[in-house]
Amino acid sequence: MAEVKKTSFEHLEAIALKIMMVDPGNLSVIGELIELTEEMVASPSVREMDILWNMSKALRRVLEKIIMGELVDDSAENFELLADCISLMQETNRLKGKPDDEILAKFCNNMNTIGHQIEKNDLTGQDEDQTGRESAKEVLQPEEPVGQGVGAASSEEPVVADFAQDADLINGFIEEALEHLEVIEVNVLDLEQHPDDSDIINNIFRPFHTIKGVSGFLNLKSINKLAHTTENLLDDVRNGVRKMDSAVIDIVLSAGDFLKSMVENVREVLNNGPEYFKEFDISEFVSSVHAVQSGEAEPSAPEPAIEPVAQPPVKQEIEPAPEEEAEASAPSVKQEIELAPEEEAEAPAPPAREKKKVPETREKEKIFKPASVPETTQTKSSKMLKFGVAGKNKVTASIKVNVDKLDVLVNAVGELVIMQSLVRQNSLIMGLNNPKLTRDFGQLTRITSELQKTAMAMRMVPIRQTFQKMIRLVRDLSKKSGKQVDLIMEGEETEIDRNMVESIYDPLVHMIRNSVDHGVQTPKEREAVGKPGKGTVWLRAYQKGGNIVIEIEDDGQGLNAEKIREKAILRGLIQESDQVSDYDLNNLIFTAGFSTVDKITDVSGRGVGMDVVKKTVEKLRGKVEIISQSGKGSLFVIRLPLTLAIIDGIVVRVGEERYIIPTTGIRESLRPEEKNLNTVYGRGETLLIRNRLLPIIRLYEIFNVEPTSTDICDAIVVVVETEGYERALMVDELLGKQEVVIKSLGGYMTNISGVAGGTILGDGRVGLILDLPGLTSAGDNTAEFIKKKAEEVVD
Amino acid sequence: MGAGGNKRDEKVVAMSELEGKYLTFALGKEEYGIGILKVREIIGVMEITSVPHTPEYIKGVINLRGRVIPVLELRIKFEMEHQEYTERTCIIVVELSGESGAIQVGMLVDSVSEVLNISAEEIEPPPSFGTTTNLEYILGMGKVKGKVKILLNVDHVIGKGALEQLEKL
Incomplete structure (x- = not known):
């Protein structure tokens, strides 16, 4: 809060500088000017000098009038007069706040010419009474235009402002x-x-x-x-x-x-x-x-x-x-x-109904905003x-940036990183073996990766806004259902990808609603089981590893695993004889249609539409699970990737080609043995892995490339899972794990089955990202999502 | 074919609009031209990643400074024989208007010749080869210095038309 310590001199300097830059009609500069004046009014060093303080208040008033369009004539002359006023204030400051009559007269005269009525007494007035008078006089002025507006709106015909004229505004x-x-x-x-x-x-x-x-x-x-x-x-x-x-x-x-x-x-x-x-x-x-x-x-x-x-x-x-608005304003x-x-502040002494705010010397929460794009x-x-x-006193400077520009930046930085590694891997440069070069390259790598991190971070926004919408939801829900619920939020400053914000809102609403509606009991019920009457719902967000974790926890009644088990058996999801852990049982609520068919209302009613939550989260390439203890409460955990533009993948080689398999779908990889192979006549091959028969997909066949070997025992199989189906993908070699930026293959080739998009590999060549659902023909929207994402990134 | 006749009339009228600068390139024995405004850049052949399940004329995708763009071989598209790439082989990157904004597509050609200014008088409507040939992708024939350049409608060769074809597959 450096501003507070500014001397009156510095304040005046800043204002004087700013007013030189004002053009009539340039409202953003006037806005900044007002801000500076506000600061000055709030400054304790100015407050000590009554006259100067009154002067700066008058200045602020005039500026407000200008910005509100109350002064019809915001001409260059007026600003010259204002500038003059400011130099008079500087003079006053030099005289330690005791200006002679001439200065005061001139100041008042200037102000009056501009259109702000002020008298010498208003400036010199020292007792509360006069301060009050001055303020009281000003009270009337701001009221007036509003009053007119009110009259026009309610008594006359409704007037539509000419929006097109000020569309930007x-x-x-x-x-x-x-x-x-x-x-x-x-x-x-x-x-x-x-x-x-x-x-x-x-x-x-x-x-x-x-x-x-x-x-x-x-x-x-x-x-x-x-x-x-x-x-x-x-x-x-x-x-x-x-x-x-x-x-x-x-x-x-x-x-x-x-x-x-x-x-x-x-x-x-x-x-x-x-x-x-x-x-x-x-x-x-x-x-x-x-x-x-x-x-x-x-x-x-x-x-x-x-x-x-x-x-x-x-x-x-x-x-x-x-109707054309004829008003000059x-x-x-x-x-x-x-x-x-x-400036917000309580009026210390003046009458309470007064509009004018008399600032006190409290630290001001200030957010600095440049003229916006x-x-x-x-x-x-x-x-x-x-x-x-x-x-929370947060001092943050922020700037609005067009999203397109941001995406261009992120793309350019991505290219920079790739180009750099290309140059570095150039055989000529590798052969130089110069220690300085190696050092410099190390430095360069550091800078570019820093740059990349920052660029990525710019796409991130705090989850706060999304969380805050939940407060109202909980309030309304608890009021409606007659429950008392506290919502405790933690980690609102955790940042998530801008593109994820909107998608995550619905699932959150759904789960919060579940927690309040079905999790937390009524005060009576709660007291009966020895809990405080007021229930609590926690909403947490934090970053863990490469994931954003969002947790929703309540201290309600939890899920009844027994009931879920009954339902699951009824629906044939599990067998009577199956030994299923409570955890697995609870997570059955995410199964499509698990409870929509037959709501388990008497126990919890949970699960309605939980499959939708799961789908949405999976679309974002995340995971959701529930941990619940009957009678104690439940905890939903959502794990989301940090960003949507990047995917974690394993690079595999098939013949000459390289493909990327998204890590989220990979279960394991292994070299198959002869004895585990089966052929189903006319239906294809299967591989026996730990008592599961997995269909084998020979990637080279599907993609029509020349493999290194057609013998599956010389190859590697990658076990992948999508939509509950497991498949064994046959590849020649695993090349390693890599984070890749999803790119579209160009608007031209978006519907290729088995391919979700492309990416640029370390050597500058394009690698294709596999679309597992497409490959396994299970048909899923993950691939479409990635494709869509890729197009967004490119476009 | 009454409708077709009308179309041809329209084309004659439109000939004067075809006047302008063309980038000419060779494909086999023929010379072709495409409107210079469609051309983004010309690059040498680079490694092309082939994409499965695409028609034969789509050779795959390349990395154009961080962008992934598709490349198609015009020879195969025009049902000519594939020819080994030489140092004269080029990829002409053209920009087309797609559904979701501009898209860039690379075209593999034998060699790029020059940029020609072709006036309206030098352009003739595409010849009629009978009813069975679809000539939509030809804008007209440019006669420059006694040679004929086939002026291509890029949007039809690799744009929308090709997209529809892709969807049919």
Whole structure:
């Protein structure tokens, strides 16, 4: 937190430098400017000098007005005046915060010319009273435009903003807003646990504030009003006027849902045209908020507050002709704007209903954001969460990058690594035997592998966002089922491949739902067996070896292995006489249709759709298992590969050709013996391995290549398993294990049976990755998945 | 064949649009040309990894600077005899528009000749050999300096048309 220690001089220097770079309309720079000013306002060294502090507050106010489009004339002259103001502030600073009247007069004059009414007394005022007056005066100003917007939205005809005009801006807003809403939701739920944590309230307040600001600027009036209303309510909470109780929490949550559907609608309009515009009737919601707000400070009327918002997207009016927004505030700036997160702080002394925030000298959680790349539509998941979870002070600088660029980088780095090993293996260079060359090569290898690691890491995002969605799920589920469940999350910072994030969401939801619905019992039942009334569900993520492990554990009733055994026998999955371990029994719930046919409701009901979970995880080339103890609880373990672009494989040779067999499918490899070979007349050959008869697939026959030997006893067989079928693949030689980057064979040859894709081997030649299901004709989607992946990587 | 006749008329009209630069190459005794804008690069023959279950004219895949692209032998595609590769044998990498964006495909040819500027007057519609021959892959015949260059429609030779063929297999 170096910023805090900056002197007032340094603050002014930074601002003065920034203002030189401002062009009228260049909103992102103004945003940065506001951020700097905020910092300055928050800085203790500035706080010591009242006049300077007041000046910087005035400056911030003006900048906010500019960014909100309240000052119609954000001309170059205005910025010159501002720059002048800043030099006056620098002068003030040199005079140790005691400027002469001339400076003050000039400063006020400049501000007034720009359009911000300010008097000398406002700057010199030293007692609380005057500070309050100044703030109070400013209170009115921000309210006004919002008030107008409200009037227009509710009383006049619904107006569709001309979205096409600011498509980039709005796109950015949608992304941002959805992200903010996620942050809000997470924090609200957190708040339920710690109702008195002012940090969390601030974390909720801030995104609402940002949404309000940007939506106002973009003329999205309903969103603006809704956010504004909620923000007001939260402000009361912040200022201690009212308590954070369940009524407020419910309102904030439904405001979040409401806003989400409105933002989604904006996206729809943007994509499909103005006729998709929906007019949301927010008046009911707003009045219910007002009811809560103006009603008793004590929580007493939660119900009426929630009712109207239970069905958010109520009214639908179609307004086909988009009206041109004539307001001067709708700018044609094609630049993305990031409103600096408002400094959050409790007002120490001034009246509580006041809007203006008087900062205190608390350390500020600051996230620095450079002007964003406009095409952000794809980067949603690759972005870092912009606000740390409540209570965690994270200082992270992040930048939005187009995903395509990232993929190009990853590809290029991959090529670099291959080229490097090619050069190194060049016989001429190998023959040089120069120690320096060897050393340099070692260094080069180190750098390139570092580079590769970093490039790969850039595709990774923390699993936090996915996890956080579960909080709401658990809350809703437990409320519905009358259970008390704590969700404890660990390792949210564990990173997984961006492409995996979405795919893993559904299985997680499914398993969490299972744990809460069927695992954890009702408080009564729990107490009856001597457990605390409140159940616990753990959600963990960590990295182990080359895998990401996600665990979902509950302290519920666990699976009843006996019942599963009965069902399994009934379904013919196992024999009465079979000795099956509990572990194997439990994992039978992943069998397709195991429980959908006959739900084992009285025991656990688990397993419904568990085969779907398994399929999804296997599609990601992962594994899922369950460990459960009856009466104690269950633990789901999902293991996923670190990345989808790389596959672990064994390189085998058949004649001249080399193929890669994915390691996940390999059971063992061995040199067969004559006595174990059988021929089934007309059906092919089989190999007897540990009492199992495995069909032999001669790869050279299938792929039509000339093998080194056609005698199977001279060859090696690799036992592979897919979809529960085992096969023995006959190859000439095992060449070793290698991590390979999956590449498509070009859009041209994607449906070749037995081949899932290609990769570039160490010597620069292309090796083919075998598609085991295709080979064994079991038909599976793993191959398709790899193919799809390969195309994605290449395209 | 009424419909076919119409098609031919359209082709005549389109001849002027064919004017432009062509990369010419030799295949057996004939000279062929393909639109220069389709050509990405020309590389020498490198090791080709053969891919099973593909038609004979698809020789396999190569590593083009980290990209895996398919290579097909135009001789076999045109039902000529396979010939041992010489140092003049080249792979012309062309870019075609596929369903999922641009795809690159390599074409093995005997030798690459030159880039020619062929004007509209020098281009004639493809001759009619009767009804049985499918000439869709020929754009026209370029007559330059007394020699005839067969101008190929690459998309038909190895693009969509070939893809359909692949799917039929």
